[in-house]
Amino acid sequence: MSCRKSSPLTKENFEGDHTHIFGDMPKLGKWDNSVSSMIILSGTWEFFDDENFQGKSMAKLGPGKYANITQNGLKDNSISSIRLVSPKEHLSKAR
Numbered sequence: 639m640s641c642r643k644s645s646p647l648t649k650e651n652f653e654g655d656h657t658h659i660f661g662d663m664p665k666l667g668k669w670d671n672s673v674s675s676m677i678i679l680s681g682t683w684e685f686f687d688d689e690n691f692q693g694k695s696m697a698k699l700g701p702g703k704y705a706n707i708t709q710n711g712l713k714d715n716s717i718s719s720i721r722l723v724s725p726k727e728h729l730s731k732a733r
Contacts, residue, residue, distance in 0.1 A: 644683050644720065646673040651705045659683075663720045664690045673717045676704050682723040689718045698723055 648654035652675050666672075670689075682700045687693040697711035708714050 644676060644678045644681070646676045646717070646720075648672045648674060650674045650714075652677065652703070659720060661722050662691075666718060666720070670718050671715050673707065673712075674714050675707060678702055678704070681725065684721045684723050685712055685717050686719045686721070687713070687716050691719050691721050693718070 644659045645656055646659065646669060647656045648669075654674070657669055666689075676699075678699055678701050680701055682698055684691075684698045685696045687696055696713065696716070699710060704710055706714075707717075
């Protein structure tokens with residue numbers, strides 16, 4: 639079984655609160671506009687500056703450690719929705 643996962647954090651350099659994302663997130667709730675760094679374990683993810691995958695698509699990122707998201711085309715504290723671009727198999731479908 640494959641697991642696609644992204645872990646956004648609220649501060650640069652992997653500090654602050656964090657969450658785990660396994661599939662599309664049209665609304666980030668308390669994480670809205672608060673992401674400054676992230677670790678992507680697998681998959682390619684697309685980041686939007688508005689809820690429901692609206693607004694500007696700021697970047698698509700694959701596996702890696704992003705200590706400061708501004709160095710990868712994203713604005714600090716500006717992500718409002720996240721979509722798993724590839725592979726399309728989400729964890730919920732793999733169960």
